[in-house]
Amino acid sequence: MSRTLNDQTLALAGVFQAANLVQQIAHNGQCTEASLETCIRSLFATDPASTLDVYGGDLADIREGLVTLSSVLSEQSKQQDIEVLRYVLNLIHLESKLNRRPDMLDVIGSRIDQARHTASHFGYTHGNLISNLASIYADTISTFRLRIQVSGNPTVLQQEENAARVRALLLAGIRSAVLWRQTGGRRWQLIFARKKVIRHARELAEQANRPL
Numbered sequence: 001m002s003r004t005l006n007d008q009t010l011a012l013a014g015v016f017q018a019a020n021l022v023q024q025i026a027h028n029g030q031c032t033e034a035s036l037e038t039c040i041r042s043l044f045a046t047d048p049a050s051t052l053d054v055y056g057g058d059l060a061d062i063r064e065g066l067v068t069l070s071s072v073l074s075e076q077s078k079q080q081d082i083e084v085l086r087y088v089l090n091l092i093h094l095e096s097k098l099n100r101r102p103d104m105l106d107v108i109g110s111r112i113d114q115a116r117h118t119a120s121h122f123g124y125t126h127g128n129l130i131s132n133l134a135s136i137y138a139d140t141i142s143t144f145r146l147r148i149q150v151s152g153n154p155t156v157l158q159q160e161e162n163a164a165r166v167r168a169l170l171l172a173g174i175r176s177a178v179l180w181r182q183t184g185g186r187r188w189q190l191i192f193a194r195k196k197v198i199r200h201a202r203e204l205a206e207q208a209n210r211p212l
Contacts, residue, residue: 002050002051002183003183003184004183005196005197005200006051006200006204007050007051007183007184008180008183008184008185008189008197009066009069009197009200009201009204010051010052010054010055010062010204011051011054011176011177011179011180011182011183011185012069012176012180012185012197012201013062013065013066013068013069013176013201013204014039014042014054014055014062014065014172014173014175014176014179014180015065015088015091015092015173015176015177015180016065016066016068016069016072016084016088017035017038017039017062017064017065017068017176018039018065018087018091018169018170018172018173018176019068019084019085019087019088019091019173020035020064020065020068020084021035021036021039021064021165021169022087022150022166022169022170022173023080023083023084023087023152025152025156025162025165025166025169026150026151026152026153026156026157026162026166027152027153027156028153028156029153029156029159029162031165032064033125034061035061035064035065036124036125036165036169037123037124037125038055038056038061038062039169039172039173039176040119040124040125040129040130040133040168040169040172041055041056041119041124042054042055042172042175042176043112043133043171043172043175044112044115044116044119046109046112046113051179051183054176054179058208059204059205059207059208060208062208063205063208063209066201066202066204066205066208067201067205068084069197069198069201070198070201070202070205072084072085072088073085073190073194073197073198073201074198083151087148087150087170087173088173089187089190090146090148091148091170091173091174091176091177092177092180092187093146094141094144094146094148094174094177095174095177095178095181096181097144097146098140098141098144098174098178099178099181104140107139107140108136108140108171111136112133112136115129115132115133115136118132127161127164129168130161130164130165130168131160131164133164133167133168133171133172134163134164134165134166134167134168134171135167136171137167137168137170137171138167141170141171141174142167148170150166
């Protein structure tokens with residue numbers, strides 16, 4: 001796996017995209033369908049040719065994550081930004097704990113593999129697949145002492161479909177955090193190399209806007 005700034009920024013954008021969608025669903029019960037599909041699809045990209053291939057091979061698919069990354073890391077002024085950043089930091093922290101649990105990684109890997117049939121049959125945003133992935137998160141990551149507290153509208157979060165999408169997205173966020181670590185991403189970079197990461201994320205987001 002390549003360890004360039006480009007790869008690290010793409011992987012980190014994957015974490016931010018998942019976190020941003022969690023924030024949207026928790027408050028409004030809805031999110032961008034295409035961005036949701038990118039996150040869920042990334043869980044099944046187990047042998048990618050490149051980091052971008054994890055997200056479908058098109059910068060446009062990860063654009064929401066790139067924009068969120070650059071705005072949240074540069075501003076952190078809105079409540080929404082603070083919530084998204086908290087989710088991102090918690091996901092990175094949980095991934096480091098998961099990395100020390102090969103037994104749990106094996107369980108997650110085999111259960112995601114079992115879910116491939118559902119994904120190919122119904123598509124990546126179908127309720128059956130989402131609830132399947134949510135149960136994987138609940139049975140594994142949710143057993144750690146640190147649990148991500150999702151802020152939002154209680155009425156929205158009590159709806160089973162929304163709770164399932166949140167859990168499935170948190171699992172996708174963990175997957176991107178794994179990728180970020182594999183590409184050389186480290187937590188200190190969020191502080192000491194922040195400006196460089198922001199600048200590159202903006203450049204990639206601009207590329208995603210350009211017509212082919």
